[in-house]
Amino acid sequence: MSLLDRKLLRDISAMRGQVLTIALLVAAGVAVFVGSVSTYVSLRSGCEQFYAAARFPQVFVTLKRAPLSIVPRLNAIAGVVAVEPRIVREVIVDWPTASQPVSAHMVSLNHAGDEQSYGRIWVTG
Numbered sequence: 001m002s003l004l005d006r007k008l009l010r011d012i013s014a015m016r017g018q019v020l021t022i023a024l025l026v027a028a029g030v031a032v033f034v035g036s037v038s039t040y041v042s043l044r045s046g047c048e049q050f051y052a053a054a055r056f057p058q059v060f061v062t063l064k065r066a067p068l069s070i071v072p073r074l075n076a077i078a079g080v081v082a083v084e085p086r087i088v089r090e091v092i093v094d095w096p097t098a099s100q101p102v103s104a105h106m107v108s109l110n111h112a113g114d115e116q117s118y119g120r121i122w123v124t125g
Contacts, residue, residue: 055081062088 012019051058066085074083087108095102 050056068085071083071085074080087106089106091104091106093102093104
C-alpha cells in the first residue's frame, strides 16, 4: 500500500460521518429516481391498458363542416378501427340558481334516438 493510499484511508476515517452522510444521500437519490421511473412506467402501462379496454380513441379530429359521405373514406384508412361522427358544442346553460354563467360541453349521440348510444355532458361553473 502506497503512502497516498494510507493517507486517503486516514482522511476518510477522520471524516466518517461526512462520508456516511454523502453515501446515504446518494443512495436516497438513487432510490427516489428508481421509484419515480417505476411509478411512471406503471402509470403509463395502466393508462394504455385502460384505453385499450375502453376502446378510447387515440386521435380526435375537429372539423367545422364535413359531409357524412367522408366517413366511409376515413374508415378505409389503414389502422382506423372506427369513425364516429358527432356534433360537439360548448353552450351556455340557463341555470336559475347559479350566481355565475354555467357552460356545458355537449356531445351528440351516435345514432339519433338510440338510448344505447353513449352521449356526454360536462357541466362546469
